[in-house]
Amino acid sequence: MAPNQGAGEVVLRATGISKGFPGVKALTDVDLEVRRGEVVALLGENGAGKSTLIKILSGVYSLDKGEIELEGKRVKFDLPSEAKAAGIGIIHQELNYVATVSVAENIYMGDIPKKGLVIDYRRMYRGAREIMAKIGVDIDPKMPIGRCTVAQKQLIEIAKVIANDVKVLIMDEPTSALNDVETENLFRFIGQAKSMGIAIIYISHKLDEIFRIADRVVVLRDGCVTGRLDAKTATREALIRTMVGRDLTDMYPKTPGAPKGVAIEVRDLTNDALFGVSFAARKGEIFGVYGLLGSGHQDLGAAIFGQTIVRSGEIWIDGKRVKINDPLDALKNGVAYVPAERKTEGLVLNNTVRVNMLSAFYAKNSRRRFTNKRFEAGITDKWIKNLSIKTPSGETRVESLSGGNQQKVVLSKCLELEPEVMILNEPTRGIDVGAKAEIYRILDDLCRKGKCVIMITSEMPELLTMSDRIMVMHAGRIGGFLEARGATQEDVLKYAIGG
Ligand SMILES: Nc1ncnc2c1ncn2[C@@H]1O[C@H](COP(=O)(O)OP(=O)(O)OP(=O)(O)O)[C@@H](O)[C@H]1O
Numbered sequence: 371m372a373p374n375q376g377a378g379e380v381v382l383r384a385t386g387i388s389k390g391f392p393g394v395k396a397l398t399d400v401d402l403e404v405r406r407g408e409v410v411a412l413l414g415e416n417g418a419g420k421s422t423l424i425k426i427l428s429g430v431y432s433l434d435k436g437e438i439e440l441e442g443k444r445v446k447f448d449l450p451s452e453a454k455a456a457g458i459g460i461i462h463q464e465l466n467y468v469a470t471v472s473v474a475e476n477i478y479m480g481d482i483p484k485k486g487l488v489i490d491y492r493r494m495y496r497g498a499r500e501i502m503a504k505i506g507v508d509i510d511p512k513m514p515i516g517r518c519t520v521a522q523k524q525l526i527e528i529a530k531v532i533a534n535d536v537k538v539l540i541m542d543e544p545t546s547a548l549n550d551v552e553t554e555n556l557f558r559f560i561g562q563a564k565s566m567g568i569a570i571i572y573i574s575h576k577l578d579e580i581f582r583i584a585d586r587v588v589v590l591r592d593g594c595v596t597g598r599l600d601a602k603t604a605t606r607e608a609l610i611r612t613m614v615g616r617d618l619t620d621m622y623p624k625t626p627g628a629p630k631g632v633a634i635e636v637r638d639l640t641n642d643a644l645f646g647v648s649f650a651a652r653k654g655e656i657f658g659v660y661g662l663l664g665s666g667h668q669d670l671g672a673a674i675f676g677q678t679i680v681r682s683g684e685i686w687i688d689g690k691r692v693k694i695n696d697p698l699d700a701l702k703n704g705v706a707y708v709p710a711e712r713k714t715e716g717l718v719l720n721n722t723v724r725v726n727m728l729s730a731f732y733a734k735n736s737r738r739r740f741t742n743k744r745f746e747a748g749i750t751d752k753w754i755k756n757l758s759i760k761t762p763s764g765e766t767r768v769e770s771l772s773g774g775n776q777q778k779v780v781l782s783k784c785l786e787l788e789p790e791v792m793i794l795n796e797p798t799r800g801i802d803v804g805a806k807a808e809i810y811r812i813l814d815d816l817c818r819k820g821k822c823v824i825m826i827t828s829e830m831p832e833l834l835t836m837s838d839r840i841m842v843m844h845a846g847r848i849g850g851f852l853e854a855r856g857a858t859q860e861d862v863l864k865y866a867i868g869g
Pocket residue numbers: 391392394395396414415416417418419420421422423463760761769770771772773774775800802
């Protein structure tokens with residue numbers, strides 16, 4: 371491997387790492403090293419083995435074969451706490467938190483400032499604020515974490531790790547729930563961490579980020595290293611080819627919408643986070659929704675879908691006023707919703723891929739009491755194939771799938787319904803580039819069939835290229851509407867900051 375100019379000595383070195391799960395060879399003979407002040411990006415398709423590798427480095431999983439050295443000394447972590455004590459900080463892909471305790475307590479988890487035997491609340495809240503400020507975050511430290519948005523939880527997770535002194539900082543898709551502004555703040559922090567000599571391992575499916583912050587890229591495919599590239603000279607095409615094994619020609623297959631009439635109209639929707647939101651989305655269009663942290667865009671989907679309590683407002687579907695009191699009402703009225711937080715809202719983790727995929731179908735078609743193995747297997751296999759879901763079979767439990775593959779299961783569950791109105795909250799969060807293109811194709815298809823797609827997203831390229839129209843939210847209200855054609859990032863952000 372070419373020596374990295376400017377980077378310091380090797381901090382963490384993993385050699386010959388292999389790991390298997392029942393029916394899956396997750397990693398085969400993987401070598402990885404990271405130096406002081408260096409950002410190594412770990413790249414690969416959903417299920418390639420990225421999370422497994424860093425879970426081994428941080429004591430979550432044991433390894434079958436291989437060695438790990440930290441600052442030249444052989445180490446073996448049997449528990450995450452041992453890795454943490456040795457200076458390895460990790461931000462996992464799946465968020466871990468106790469919903470009822472405060473933001474500050476989450477940040478100080480296990481290490482709460484005390485005065486004698488009692489908690490020193492003042493010091494804890496002040497400390498939490500200071501730590502969050504390092505990454506440009508301002509969240510009330512007293513707020514119960516269950517009330518935070520996904521993005522806020524992600525930021526708190528980051529704060530939690532940097533509250534400790536770390537030698538190695540590992541981040542597994544830290545920006546998957548963050549918007550551009552929050553991402554910039556995180557990058558600024560990563561820059562500081564680099565200059566402090568911290569070694570960083572960074573996993574992301576967003577290639578732009580890789581080019582922005584990585585020094586080197588290590589690509590995994592089916593558990594093996596398929597490439598080591600210099601981030602300064604590698605091209606986007608080269609990265610994709612090494613990752614997917616082929617070229618990807620059409621990332622955003624958008625046919626211009628030919629909207630026919632209003633599919634859903636929302637009038638004056640009001641709850642704790644939304645204040646008189648009104649809009650109409652049409653049949654045959656992708657209606658993009660964007661907002662910054664706390665703008666209410668994250669609450670919109672659940673409110674329409676009847677998942678959260680609405681104080682006032684009306685929903686009209688196909689010209690008729692409908693009452694949606696719960697998700698079942700929504701499904702029966704042809705509205706489906708893909709939530710952003712799949713682990714708690716979208717999936718029953720200890721159920722199989724098949725049961726999860728069919729759950730919404732059976733909920734909607736409650737009269738269909740008989741089950742037919744052939745019919746179910748047909749649907750399951752179709753989506754495993756269409757979305758290239760990496761799973762040993764349809765009978766595998768969802769919890770053992772990689773993050774991106776879990777997201778694909780949530781999506782297929784709603785896609786199977788072919789709803790008249792499909793609301794998606796961060797549809798491609800954690801999805802690799804190849805599967806992303808596939809999902810865009812499916813959404814485009816839905817539109818051409820005259821369905822209405824409401825796409826809530828923080829990903830600017832996706833918003834600008836896949837939408838027909840864009841609604842930008844600000845402080846729980848509508849900041850503005852845009853035709854997506856010709857709209858720029860600046861146009862969107864202007865409305866998002868309330869300008
Ligand atoms: N606890 C587990 N039990 C069984 N199989 C597992 C477990 N964890 C991971 N796997 C399998 O190991 C493989 C690698 O998964 P991993 O989570 O490392 O992928 P990843 O590269 O992080 O993907 P993603 O981009 O989707 O997060 C997958 O086939 C996955 O199904």
